Amino acid sequence: EPEVTQTPSHQVTQMGQEVILRCVPISNHLYFYWYRQILGQKVEFLVSFYNNEISEKSEIFDDQFSVERPDGSNFTLKIRSTKLEDSAMYFCASSAGQGSFQPQHFGDGTRLSIL
Amino acid sequence: AQTVTQSQPEMSVQEAETVTLSCTYDTSESDYYLFWYKQPPSRQMILVIRQEAYKQQNATENRFSVNFQKAAKSFSLKISDSQLGDAAMYFCAYRGNTGNQFYFGTGTSLTVIP
Numbered sequence A: 001e002p003e004v005t006q007t008p009s010h011q012v013t014q015m016g017q018e019v020i021l022r023c024v025p026i027s028n029h030l031y032f033y034w035y036r037q038i039l040g041q042k043v044e045f046l047v048s049f050y051n052n053e054i055s056e057k058s059e060i061f062d063d064q065f066s067v068e069r070p071d072g073s074n075f076t077l078k079i080r081s082t083k084l085e086d087s088a089m090y091f092c093a094s095s096a097g098q099g100s101f102q103p104q105h106f107g108d109g110t111r112l113s114i115l
Numbered sequence B: 001a002q003t004v005t006q007s008q009p010e011m012s013v014q015e016a017e018t019v020t021l022s023c024t025y026d027t028s029e030s031d032y033y034l035f036w037y038k039q040p041p042s043r044q045m046i047l048v049i050r051q052e053a054y055k056q057q058n059a060t061e062n063r064f065s066v067n068f069q070k071a072a073k074s075f076s077l078k079i080s081d082s083q084l085g086d087a088a089m090y091f092c093a094y095r096g097n098t099g100n101q102f103y104f105g106t107g108t109s110l111t112v113i114p
Helices: none
Strands: A005-007 A010-013 A019-024 A031-037 A043-050 A053-057 A065-068 A075-079 A088-095 A110-114 B003-005 B010-014 B019-021 B024-026 B032-039 B046-052 B064-069 B074-079 B088-096 B108-113
Touching (some): A019 A110, A043 A075, B019 B108
Antiparallel strands (some): A005 A019, B032 B088, B064 B074
């Protein structure tokens, strides 16, 4: 069964540095998402992406964050000037369509640790 | 904003028994969709079951069923004949009729006791 894959599984970065988290969505999916889960807290929506542009974003997704689909397969989340509070699990997801009943398929996540 | 509450951080069940995980939500929308996701130790979240709010009939997927009470804004998950492989973190999620984002609860960690 097709899966969403994320790399790396664990990323350790010094505070203030930039980090890029990578995702390969399911190949025929058109909608892409990033979520994060701070340890012990709920999964929070960051951003959704369709047709090479952001379709929706949360308050968390400020100028520090950006997303890109650099080619036909990858979907990346860039975090600039990382802060300690950016430490979290970051999940990528994709869905085939926009209908609200469409499930989102999640990757394994990338654990980001900011030192 | 929509909120999803899972009041049981941890639950345990004996193998082959039945367990119910609770979820409540708050919304002003009349049309929406509810989901249960399972996150085993391998970390990937997997869709377990989903429910459309306009449908009164409770969704069922094999050993998994929901008790959807729209007036009470409650969406509990029942797992029958629990198996060791059911051990995981379970997340309840809400999605409105418009927009793309899911709203998740804090999760319930389910332990299955052999």
